[in-house]
Amino acid sequence: MELTPVTDLPEIRPGDDLAELIAERAGDDLESGDVLTVASTVVSKAEGRxxxxxxxxxxxxxxxxxxxxxxxxxxxxxxxxxxxxxxxxxxxxxxxxxxxxxxxxxxxxxxxxxxxxxxxxxxxxxxPKRPTKSAERIREGLAEHGYDDIAVIVTDTCGRPFRHGQRGVAIGWAGMPASRDWRGEMDRDGDELEVTVQSVIDELASAANLVTGEGADGVPAVVVSDWEFGDLEGSNELFRSVEDDLVRQALREWDWK
Ligand code: GDP
Ligand code: MN
Ligand code: MN
Ligand code: MN
Incomplete structure (x- = not known):
């Protein structure tokens, strides 16, 4: 796979058409079937947030x-x-x-x-209020500018429990599933995988964050090319429900004062 920054984007202002600004600069770096990551920072600026x-x-x-x-x-x-x-x-x-x-x-x-x-x-x-809606709008806007079938991931930099350091995660996405379901596949030992669902949008967001940096680089959008989702089943689940989240249940019980 290849990660290519979209360069020369201006300071984004409320009302800016991000899809158009990106389409004008992506050139041949962006092709059908690619993934485009966009930092939530510029999505929020464009949406006046x-x-x-x-x-x-x-x-x-x-x-x-x-x-x-x-x-x-x-x-x-x-x-x-x-x-x-x-x-x-x-x-x-x-x-x-x-x-x-x-x-x-x-x-x-x-x-x-x-x-x-x-x-x-x-x-x-x-x-952004609804980052998945934002991703859908950017995907549609790119199609209107001649870039068909671009999957779009809106990213943010977040901290992690248990570990030092922040990394990029996906907060909205369009045109691809959130995860790749490995359950039922075999490992090298001939055992069937029973639990692994790979959050590919988070992994792509993290990779792209290496290219955007966190400071003054001015690179909020990255093209991911030569990467295939593959034949595995997809899932669009990203955020756990409370019933399905022991850590969150424990936080509700915990008196931290
Ligand atoms: P976040 O992870 O979504 O909070 O975004 P960051 O603040 O980490 O910024 C990610 C990248 O976008 C960095 O390279 C910033 O310099 C760049 N960036 C942020 N705002 C703008 C903008 O308005 N225009 C351009 N061209 N780059 C920006
Ligand atoms: Mn920021
Ligand atoms: Mn942020
Ligand atoms: Mn960041």
Missing amino acids: VADLEEYPVSARAQEIADTIGDLTEEEKDPRFAQAVLEESTELLIDCPFLLTETRFGHINVNAGIDQSNVPGHDLLLL
């Missing part, structure tokens, strides 16, 4: 969170920031010493994925 702290009147809950939160950045200690996180979330899983929440589209992340880097002119960048 910027915000300022002054827009968030502080609730009692947000004030309580800000009063007890650990030694974080100045923004994170601001009760208006806590309010922004609450408004993006359906469940608060950890409220001290940092905020871990479920976003409205089912993704669990620190601070509801609200970003404070690469956001010129505003305090905050919220995640």
Whole structure:
């Protein structure tokens, strides 16, 4: 497989047509059947998901969170920031010493994925409201510009429990399944695989994140070519339901104060 950055994209502004901007620059690097990853940062900018702290009147809950939160950045200690996180979330899983929440589209992340880097002119960048819808729109837009059948993955950089270091994950996708189901395949020892479902969209997002970097590179979109999903069954499950998630159940039970 090959990973190719889409270069020369401008600073993205509300209302920009990302599919068009990418189509104008991708040239022959992008072909039918390829995967295109797009950083959620630019999807959010194009969708106008910027915000300022002054827009968030502080609730009692947000004030309580800000009063007890650990030694974080100045923004994170601001009760208006806590309010922004609450408004993006359906469940608060950890409220001290940092905020871990479920976003409205089912993704669990620190601070509801609200970003404070690469956001010129505003305090905050919220995640796209429906990243899978965003991916579908970009996929359709690319088709309108002559790039048929491009699978699109919207990515974000997230921390990981149990391990140091952040990495890219998929938060929305279109034109390909989320996972490749290896169950029923054989290992080299002739044993049948019973549990392995490979989250290919996360793996592609991580690979692409190596190309985008995290700072000032200005590379939010990456073409993945010469990669095949293959013949295995696909699945579109990504976010676990509560019933299916022991860690989350344990967090609900745990009194962390
Ligand atoms: P996130 O992982 O979605 O939060 O995005 P990052 O903030 O890590 O940025 C990923 C890549 O996109 C980096 O190379 C940034 O420099 C780049 N980037 C962020 N915003 C823009 C933008 O508006 N225009 C361009 N051309 N690149 C951007
Ligand atoms: Mn960022
Ligand atoms: Mn981010
Ligand atoms: Mn990133």
